[in-house]
Amino acid sequence: QVRLQESGPGLVKPSGTLSLTCAVSGGSISSNNWWSWVRQPPGKGLEWIAKIFHRGSTDYNSSLKSRVTISVDKAKNQFSLRLSSVTAADTAVYYCAREKGARPEGDAFDIWGQGTLVTVSS
Amino acid sequence: QSVLTQPPSVSGAPGQGVSISCSGSSSNIGSGYDVHWYQQLPGTAPRLLIYDNNNRPSGIPDRFSGSKSGTSASLAIAGLQGEDEADYYCQSYDTSLGHGIFGGGTKLTVL
Numbered sequence: 172q173v174r175l176q177e178s179g180p181g182l183v184k185p186s187g188t189l190s191l192t193c194a195v196s197g198g199s200i201s202s203n204n205w206w207s208w209v210r211q212p213p214g215k216g217l218e219w220i221a222k223i224f225h226r227g228s229t230d231y232n233s234s235l236k237s238r239v240t241i242s243v244d245k246a247k248n249q250f251s252l253r254l255s256s257v258t259a260a261d262t263a264v265y266y267c268a269r270e271k272g273a274r275p276e277g278d279a280f281d282i283w284g285q286g287t288l289v290t291v292s293s
Numbered sequence: 294q295s296v297l298t299q300p301p302s303v304s305g306a307p308g309q310g311v312s313i314s315c316s317g318s319s320s321n322i323g324s325g326y327d328v329h330w331y332q333q334l335p336g337t338a339p340r341l342l343i344y345d346n347n348n349r350p351s352g353i354p355d356r357f358s359g360s361k362s363g364t365s366a367s368l369a370i371a372g373l374q375g376e377d378e379a380d381y382y383c384q385s386y387d388t389s390l391g392h393g394i395f396g397g398g399t400k401l402t403v404l
Contacts, residue, residue, distance in 0.1 A: 216295065216382065216395060216396070216397045216398040217331075217339065217382055217384075217395040217398070218395065219392060219393045219394070219395065230391075230392060231392070232392055233390060233391065233392065266338055266339075271341075271344065276326055276327075276386040276393075277386050277392070277393045278344075279327075279329035279341055279344035279345070279384070280329075280331070280339070280341060280384075281341050281344070281350060283339055283340070284338065285337075285338055286338050
């Protein structure tokens with residue numbers, strides 16, 4: 172079955188750029204699914220960040236759009252997140268997730284990575 | 294504050310049933326967009342529990358059910374078990390924001 176695995180630095184300095192990668196195994200990133208990043212600050216709820224389709228279409232949370240870039244690498248079967256100008260408020264567990272379909276309004280997230288904690292601190 | 298409103302906490306005794314509400318508006322649930330529910334056990338990633346309002350993925354017990362009416366949705370859990378103690382989140386699409394949204398989450402305590 173499809174599995175997702177996040178990777179990237181666990182510590183980022185304030186004003187720096189957070190970079191994470193989600194490796195897809197057991198399936199193709201070129202399937203008919205959108206691929207997303209979702210984050211969860213410690214002790215708080217879930218926040219959707221961005222999503223990408225393998226053909227390159229993207230969508231971003233309007234509150235983060237100016238700082239976020241999502242990209243896909245079909246050759247490596249993975250997708251990535253970059254979040255610039257980070258502050259302590261960006262400290263969170265970052266999850267990558269797959270939408271079970273490709274509807275314009277989005278679908279449920281049926282597969283999640285285990286998550287990776289990113290701390291913003293000097 | 295989340296666009297989708299959930300009660301911060303609910304509780305119930307083993308064997309009893311509970312319901313978790315997810316209140317939205319005319320720009321999301323009320324516009325006919327589907328609602329999905331997730332269970333998040335402590336220290337783990339969310340798990341899809343209900344999709345498209347009332348459908349269970351393979352492996353989810355039929356003790357879990359979902360419904361939607363008007364601008365709200367509900368998750369019902371029958372026959373509570375200790376392993377159900379977790380955080381539960383609803384999710385939908387908001388046409389004003391132009392992207393998916395989560396509720397603030399509800400902590401279920403099994404007494």
